[in-house]
Amino acid sequence: MNETSKNIRLIAIYARVSTSHQEDEGTIQNQIDSLNEHAKTNGYTIVKEYRDDGWSGDTLVRPALDELRNDAKGKLWEGVLIYDPDRLSRRYSYQELVMDELREAGVEVLFVTISAPKNSEDKILQGVRGLFAEYERTKISERFRLGKLRKVKEGHVLTTEAPYGYRYIPNKRTGTHDKIHGYYGIDENEARVVRMIFGWVADEKYTMRSVVRKLQELGIKPRKSKRGVWSTSTLSTMLKHKVYIGQSHWGSTYAVVPKNPTSTQKYRKQKKSSRKIRPEEEWYMIPVPAIIDEALFNRVRAQLETNFAMCERNKKNEYLLAGKIHCSCGRRRGGEGPQKGKHLYYRCNDRVCSFPLPPTCHEKGINARIADKLVWKKVAELMSSPELMRKQIERWVNSRKMATHSSADNLAVLEKEVAKLKAQEDRYSKAYGAGVFNVEQLKEYVTPLREQLAELEVRMVKSREESREQVADFLPESASIERFAQVARDKLQNLSFAIRRAIITNVVEKIVATPQLLTVHGYIPIKSHVEFFTNDRNRRVAKCGEVHAFQRADKKVGAGGKLSFLYDRSVGGDCPCAG
Numbered sequence: 001m002n003e004t005s006k007n008i009r010l011i012a013i014y015a016r017v018s019t020s021h022q023e024d025e026g027t028i029q030n031q032i033d034s035l036n037e038h039a040k041t042n043g044y045t046i047v048k049e050y051r052d053d054g055w056s057g058d059t060l061v062r063p064a065l066d067e068l069r070n071d072a073k074g075k076l077w078e079g080v081l082i083y084d085p086d087r088l089s090r091r092y093s094y095q096e097l098v099m100d101e102l103r104e105a106g107v108e109v110l111f112v113t114i115s116a117p118k119n120s121e122d123k124i125l126q127g128v129r130g131l132f133a134e135y136e137r138t139k140i141s142e143r144f145r146l147g148k149l150r151k152v153k154e155g156h157v158l159t160t161e162a163p164y165g166y167r168y169i170p171n172k173r174t175g176t177h178d179k180i181h182g183y184y185g186i187d188e189n190e191a192r193v194v195r196m197i198f199g200w201v202a203d204e205k206y207t208m209r210s211v212v213r214k215l216q217e218l219g220i221k222p223r224k225s226k227r228g229v230w231s232t233s234t235l236s237t238m239l240k241h242k243v244y245i246g247q248s249h250w251g252s253t254y255a256v257v258p259k260n261p262t263s264t265q266k267y268r269k270q271k272k273s274s275r276k277i278r279p280e281e282e283w284y285m286i287p288v289p290a291i292i293d294e295a296l297f298n299r300v301r302a303q304l305e306t307n308f309a310m311c312e313r314n315k316k317n318e319y320l321l322a323g324k325i326h327c328s329c330g331r332r333r334g335g336e337g338p339q340k341g342k343h344l345y346y347r348c349n350d351r352v353c354s355f356p357l358p359p360t361c362h363e364k365g366i367n368a369r370i371a372d373k374l375v376w377k378k379v380a381e382l383m384s385s386p387e388l389m390r391k392q393i394e395r396w397v398n399s400r401k402m403a404t405h406s407s408a409d410n411l412a413v414l415e416k417e418v419a420k421l422k423a424q425e426d427r428y429s430k431a432y433g434a435g436v437f438n439v440e441q442l443k444e445y446v447t448p449l450r451e452q453l454a455e456l457e458v459r460m461v462k463s464r465e466e467s468r469e470q471v472a473d474f475l476p477e478s479a480s481i482e483r484f485a486q487v488a489r490d491k492l493q494n495l496s497f498a499i500r501r502a503i504i505t506n507v508v509e510k511i512v513a514t515p516q517l518l519t520v521h522g523y524i525p526i527k528s529h530v531e532f533f534t535n536d537r538n539r540r541v542a543k544c545g546e547v548h549a550f551q552r553a554d555k556k557v558g559a560g561g562k563l564s565f566l567y568d569r570s571v572g573g574d575c576p577c578a579g
Helices: 020-024 027-041 063-073 092-104 120-153 188-203 208-218 232-240 294-310 350-354 368-383 386-433 439-468 478-493 497-507
Strands: 010-016 045-052 079-082 108-111 166-169 183-186 247-250 253-256 274-277 284-287 325-327 333-336 345-348 508-513 518-522 547-550 564-567
Touching: 010 027, 010 063, 027 045, 027 079, 045 063, 063 092, 092 108, 092 120, 120 284, 188 208, 188 232, 188 294, 208 232, 232 294, 325 333, 345 350, 345 368, 368 478, 368 497, 368 508, 368 518, 386 439, 386 478, 497 508
Parallel strands: 010 045, 010 079, 079 108, 325 508
Antiparallel strands: 166 183, 247 284, 253 274, 333 345, 508 518, 547 564
């Protein structure tokens, strides 16, 4: 131990394993035992224990590690003991980031496998060791991938669980050198159900829900289901899977980071929790025993396409609130148009999710036309409200005043900087006059200074212009706001369904609906810039050299709302005094 670690008494310990398999094997407990033994040998007192079970070292967003980093700022202990640097992270850059953060908080970082660095050479050696750990992680990952690929090419089936109708027979040795790879074997009881399902769809023209209802009547349950009933998604996957005609595959998908994750929780054990499908020609095909023939499989695929084309639910109706409206039970409400769209309702999707079992939610449907009309009326009122416009104008004026004060403060700083540069330029001139250096050296010293001075002077001019702006000159009068609000109301009432739908999608976050009440959650986004425009510009002949302010409808200006001051050329031609 070095002198720093000798003075440490109160410590925390941190342990991490990457996978749930390591967690089940008790690997993390082995780390904890080693940490406890090391602490006892060196006379440390363990204040708190931090564990990240089943968390990858490829990310720093881990619950126990975040808690440890927050507690370090509170001075709860003097040091933290970790079994090995790669338990902190597999990436060297991450290791250094966390260790620097802990040291800045006054916390010593200790390891069981290596001693704390005593000098610069030890720190370099520790860095090299971290780089080798990161290299080894990449090497292990590539070795696993190549090993799986070799097994697949040899006909080995890699899977966690066989599809319905099959049983996975793991690999085994028959002799000293003879080895039988894992393969699929047909489960006759489940295979009989598979043939029945394919036959119902191909020959009796069953829909998915008809198949679910038939299986429920016969008391045939899926292999795994909490409700004990088949789902249409499970059946759809089964009817499209080529494994049933003897063509299993591997490598059809790859892991990616989800662009729009359904879960918004902070901690995720897997960053790449979504999967993307590769082109079918890139899949690795593995021959397996067939349960049905290819002709039956093709007839089923054709019937599924026919069912989709003929489905009544695919006849589109206009639902303004689709995807945004929810039931009081928490599920979404979906649009339904009985009597071929004569009546439109938003009904709770619980009846679809619970099928073929009875629904658990008994909330009644909501008339879609009435709900759409009420919500759009309220949204249109908010978007064309003169009162809200005045409040937004006041907010914008206050922000402009703050920007003006900031410009004035910035101007004072620039003036000081210019004064310093000019004083430095004077010193160089005096030194040249005294013969300290020649004219070439003077140019070398003075040229960069003059470039900086020119840049600062441009910034000063711009800052003065901003500070002289009068915000009140740009503000519309109350009558103008009222006229604009009326125009907005007229426009909003005559919009097409597609534009209304786009507005609702951007404005409304969620609607909780019952037959008695509609609760709308959302906000109206406001652009970060101001647009000045005019509808009716009076044309007149400008006097020679006279400057007038005008507002361009196609010109978007920044938060400052600056106007363009140009010569009035409404009568055509250039100003005779130009130039």
